[in-house]
Amino acid sequence: MKRLNQSQLALLGLLSFGAMSGYDLKQLSDWSVGYFWRESYGQIYPHLKRLEADGLVARKTERGTGRRDRHEYRLTAAGKQTLQRWLAKPAAEEIPRNEMLLKVFFGDLVAPEFTVEHIARQKAQSEAELTAYAAVQKRIEGEQGSPRQKQHWLMTLRYGIHIAQAQMNWCEEMLKELK
Amino acid sequence: MKRLNQSQLALLGLLSFGAMSGYDLKQLSDWSVGYFWRESYGQIYPHLKRLEADGLVARKTERGTGRRDRHEYRLTAAGKQTLQRWLAKPAAEEIPRNEMLLKVFFGDLVAPEFTVEHIARQKAQSEAELTAYAAVQKRIEGEQGSPRQKQHWLMTLRYGIHIAQAQMNWCEEMLKELK
DNA sequence: CCCGACATGTAAACTGTTACATGATTAG
């Protein structure tokens, strides 16, 4: 039984909200943690198999009425314990990779318009994110779940908002400077 | 001749500042773009070979006086053109992965102290980054290079500062809320 | 009748880190 990776632990975390299929997991993660964590089907399905083999999740198959079978996974006691142990450990430092910044950094090799364009595009993106976050907030408030659970969800959302706002401020500052 | 990836283009970009060895490339990238882009030797050396085979960089070998040979690479005209074409194209959206946020998100499954700890650690990290950025600023000012080049370097540095400050603000807000 | 949502999965390709291997020189 090898050590689990971050992806697998993220899936365990999502399953703590209730039993779900691989498909559900993807849908849920896309809107709830999508702005700071993404998973693809190509990872989800193999990971679920692995987690089941390790006894961290349990599968229940529903014969679909004509539809393809649906495999619903729920967290086992062992899975929850593994998850909690992980949550107690400090998070690994993230190594960012920002292509846009790279293009600004090397921007003196091309016409200034290109740099302006990169920054304008970033600004539009951050703006769109802020709009999306407002929708996420509404959705969180509408979901069922304990107040504490919601508090944690909203805390991460606040992070996204802070970052997007900082990006916008930076973009505006830079666009002014480049004019 | 397959399409280059971001790493290879980043190396071409760094080589635009002058001829360098793989080792130099690593040292330079660590302090100059390290806060938003990182490369490891395990990538750099194979990439340089590949770039040379494609005619985008040219190698000059210096016999070291006893030391191991030093391979210095410089950008060719074709390499510069490839780089400029890339700089003109919009940057791909970055997909962030933030383990700390994931642990805050699932924080209601463990004692609140753990969430406080994750945030406190983030705060210390962002603080340290801000200190490091001040040193980078001094170093940029001391480097030779055109004013325009420096302007671009300082623009990306401002980005780092904005983000680190936003992170600090978020941390402080959250720590207050959790008390 | 066609599109989008539901639903699961695999394989290939790609990308990246880490550990290992080697070895000289220089500063403390």
Next chain:
DNA sequence: CTAATCATGTAACAGTTTACATGTCGGG
């Protein structure tokens, strides 16, 4: 003498995306 710096490189492993493959059901 020993640690750090210069210096290059490979191999194993780990992680991720993408394209492909398959098929139903409901709504417009």
